[in-house]
Amino acid sequence: xxxxxxxxxxxxxxVACRWAEREWPPxxxxxxxxxxARQVGTxxxxxxxxxxxxxxxxxxxxxxxxxxxxxxxxxxxxRHAPAEWAWYRDALPxxxxxxRYVREAIHRAAARDAVETRRRGNRIELRRxxxxxxxxxxxxxxxxxxxxxxxxxxxxxxxxxxxxxCGLLDEVWVATRATDESVPAVLLEEFxxxxxxxxxxPLSGTAEVLWHPSRLSPDDESEDRRxxxxxxxxxxxWRSYVDTMRPDCRHFELTEVGGAFVPHCAAKGRCxxxxxxxxxxxxxxxxxxxxxxxGWPIEGGPGKGIRSLLERRxxxxxxxxxxxx
Ligand code: SF4
Numbered sequence: 001x002x003x004x005x006x007x008x009x010x011x012x013x014x015v016a017c018r019w020a021e022r023e024w025p026p027x028x029x030x031x032x033x034x035x036x037a038r039q040v041g042t043x044x045x046x047x048x049x050x051x052x053x054x055x056x057x058x059x060x061x062x063x064x065x066x067x068x069x070x071x072x073x074x075x076x077x078x079r080h081a082p083a084e085w086a087w088y089r090d091a092l093p094x095x096x097x098x099x100r101y102v103r104e105a106i107h108r109a110a111a112r113d114a115v116e117t118r119r120r121g122n123r124i125e126l127r128r129x130x131x132x133x134x135x136x137x138x139x140x141x142x143x144x145x146x147x148x149x150x151x152x153x154x155x156x157x158x159x160x161x162x163x164x165x166c167g168l169l170d171e172v173w174v175a176t177r178a179t180d181e182s183v184p185a186v187l188l189e190e191f192x193x194x195x196x197x198x199x200x201x202p203l204s205g206t207a208e209v210l211w212h213p214s215r216l217s218p219d220d221e222s223e224d225r226r227x228x229x230x231x232x233x234x235x236x237x238w239r240s241y242v243d244t245m246r247p248d249c250r251h252f253e254l255t256e257v258g259g260a261f262v263p264h265c266a267a268k269g270r271c272x273x274x275x276x277x278x279x280x281x282x283x284x285x286x287x288x289x290x291x292x293x294x295g296w297p298i299e300g301g302p303g304k305g306i307r308s309l310l311e312r313r314x315x316x317x318x319x320x321x322x323x324x325x
Contacts, residue, residue, distance in 0.1 A: 065130060087125055
């Protein structure tokens, strides 16, 4: 595989996510379970790579509430759902918005088996299926900038400053491509000193710490927002990129780079970005029906196989992160 395989930020980001999944933390032994997601965050800021360090027992407790993320409305219900049946208005604190929205959230939570509900007359009662655990240890953001030159470093500096100051994160990193030459110190000086800098070699899937970050102190009042962010990471992971691409195109392939499966386009002869791999792509061609004959329509063609391969990998990692020491 030539270096051409990692000529986009998108591919670099996938390799960085896989590296984090395998090797996190970069500067010591792994003490907690690790969840890695890409492109999750808040309305103001989405992070390229988000690492949530989690208590393995807490994570197993979280699994009892289903595999999908809980948004803030669902969290309000699930966190306060009582152990014994109770009318929802007695059980849940007033959320500061109309109760009808709470009822909608209760129905959504019940549809996912995250709480139980029943009707007593015209009252809705609920009880929990499991307590919402304290599972989040640390939330860490990594900004990926493979080609770090002076203007890229300058453009990034204010974003990194925001990340350091936002009160939501425990640590902030910038990941850049490892090169034979050392990264000029003047570039690193553009970033706040609290942010760490990693040099990732996308071909070998290894990384080296160039600058150690400071531990930040998230604001106490940001706990709910941190939980929402961690929930997004929990539900989405980083392999869901395939959902917005065209694995059903005959040219879509997965190739292994730096230990990660990344999309590769046979028509373009390179790794495509997720933006260009869409129905509007001029080279898009549906996979021929003949490719689907084995097991089709139950198992589908190669496109569907790619999805399930990524899903199996995700499940394997999920299982490993929950194992007891
Ligand atoms: S030809 Fe276009 S749609 Fe097909 S895999 Fe390549 S980039 Fe994606």
